[in-house]
Amino acid sequence: MQKGLIIGVTGNLGRVVTQTLLGRTTAHLTLFARHVDRWQVVEKDRVTLVKGDVLDAAQLSQAVAGQDFVFVALRGDLPAYVQAILSAMQKAGVTRVIFIAAMGIYDEVADDAAANLQQNVALAPYRAAADLIERATGVTYTIIRPGWFTQGPVAYELTRKGEAVGGHQVSLASVADLVRRLVTEPKFGHNANFGIHTPLIKR
Numbered sequence: 001m002q003k004g005l006i007i008g009v010t011g012n013l014g015r016v017v018t019q020t021l022l023g024r025t026t027a028h029l030t031l032f033a034r035h036v037d038r039w040q041v042v043e044k045d046r047v048t049l050v051k052g053d054v055l056d057a058a059q060l061s062q063a064v065a066g067q068d069f070v071f072v073a074l075r076g077d078l079p080a081y082v083q084a085i086l087s088a089m090q091k092a093g094v095t096r097v098i099f100i101a102a103m104g105i106y107d108e109v110a111d112d113a114a115a116n117l118q119q120n121v122a123l124a125p126y127r128a129a130a131d132l133i134e135r136a137t138g139v140t141y142t143i144i145r146p147g148w149f150t151q152g153p154v155a156y157e158l159t160r161k162g163e164a165v166g167g168h169q170v171s172l173a174s175v176a177d178l179v180r181r182l183v184t185e186p187k188f189g190h191n192a193n194f195g196i197h198t199p200l201i202k203r
Contacts, residue, residue, distance in 0.1 A: 001025045002183060005063055007054060007085065008073035009033050012149065013100060013172055017071060020176035025184055034061045039156060054081045057088065064088040067184060069096040078129035084135050095140050098182055099133055100175070102126040103147045103165055103195060110164040130193070142182050142189040146170045147197050159195035167197035174198065 004021065008014040009031040021027050024073065030048045037051070052059030054074070064070060066166040070089060074081050082099070089097065103109060105127040107116040133141045145165075150192050152171035178196060182189045 002068045003030070003066060004028070004183065004197065005032055005067045005070045007032050007070065008100075010035055011075075012157075013146075013175060014071075014073045016172040017073070017176045017179050020173070020180050021183065024180050026201070027183060031098045032060075032069065050183055054084055056186065057084065060084060060088045061091060063066075064094055065092045067092075067094050069098060070094060071179060072100045073100040076125075078125040079132060082129040086132065086139065090136075090138060091172050095138060097133065097139055098142045098144065098179060099130065101130045101143050101145045103145045103168070104163060105130060105145060108159070108163065108165050108195060109168070112168065134193070140190050142191075143193040144175060144178060145193070145195045147176050149175075150158050150198070154179055154197055156196050157199050159197075162191035163195070165195045165197055167200050 004027050006018050006029055010033045016135055018029060028046045030050055031100045032052055036049045036088060050063045052063060053170045054060055059160055070084060070085060071093040082103055102123055104116045104120060105123050106119050117127055122148050130143050133143060147168045147170050150169050150171045154173045156170055156174035157166055175196060
């Protein structure tokens, strides 16, 4: 049984990823958040709740220890958060991280310049955090760059870093399914940087 740390569980994506991993894998999950009491635990034998702050080194180190993977879906001062997470992982000998960034951080949205970092400075923290992860030593990473979230079914296409994205939207369920695959399929997505979007309907 794999053990995973979910950082950002109280956000919409964190909740869907957690529900998907509990429903479709055998992983034991540690849910880490400042307001973790908002989570209603059903699978009590497979869930550990930890109240803490990512920038509290002692709390974070305790949560990271013994995990097989760390999933990160946060907003805010992402470079600081990611640096703290990477430091805790390196101290604990944990190597696998899955990080949710954002579409447009490499100016890969060909048909909407306003959705790219060059014109949207709100994407800068996601780019800086992704750069930190890619440069980190001893880390096996997957960076996921979703578009705007929808409530649709699982249906998605992936692009690699350097490729133009083929759509602007993606369902929460699709991103959660990708995370499930990253957790359960050996070697899939190792040191990969994926854009993810709902396939366009061809007319």
